[in-house]
Amino acid sequence: MQIKTVRDILDAEVLCGEEYLDQEVSSACGADLMSDVLAFVKDQGILLTGLLNLQVVRTAEMMDMKCIVIVRGKTPDEKLVDFADSRSIVMLRTPYSMYTACGRLYNDGLVGVE
Template identity: 65%
Template sequence: MTVREVQKILNATLLCGEDALDAQVRTSCGSDMMSDVLAFVKDQSVLLTGLLNSQVVRTAEMMDMVCIVFVRGKTPDQSVVDLAKARGIAVMATRYRMFTACGLLYEQGLKGGCESDGE
């Protein structure tokens, strides 16, 4: 799946990262706790979160994630978007809540990528 497809499935507004729209996304993670996200390293992931601070971008940066989706119609400060832009990470906002957003992506074939989930 590409970042562009993620945007389409979630009917999301792109806040930055047009250059990354064709990047491949292989796994996904949904959490508001960044340490939980950091516990599960996966390549080319998308992060779904309702947390809006700069540490979301830092977490995505450390894990080489390609895309951040802010759920529940939330949008972060411009400084957070700028930080993501500087790191080449696509950022988008969707009106869907976390459960629904994760479900829509899962339904289209995007998995968590964790052996413990039986995937």
């Protein structure tokens, strides 16, 4: 699935990384606990989270993730968006809750990694 499709499914706003929206992702992970993200070594394309700090971007970077989705319409500060941008990571903001956002993506074929 292309990141721009993820954007459309989640009615999301692109906060940075507009130039990478054509990239393909095949799985996603939803978590506010970064150690849960780090518990899976397999390739995961997207991190959905409600957490807003630099460690979210660091975790995505360590895991080669291409996109971070901020759920429930929260607004990350400029420093966080700039940091994601510097790591060539797309940052999206969706109005949906974590559960709904994950459900919408799963329903359209974007699976998790087990």
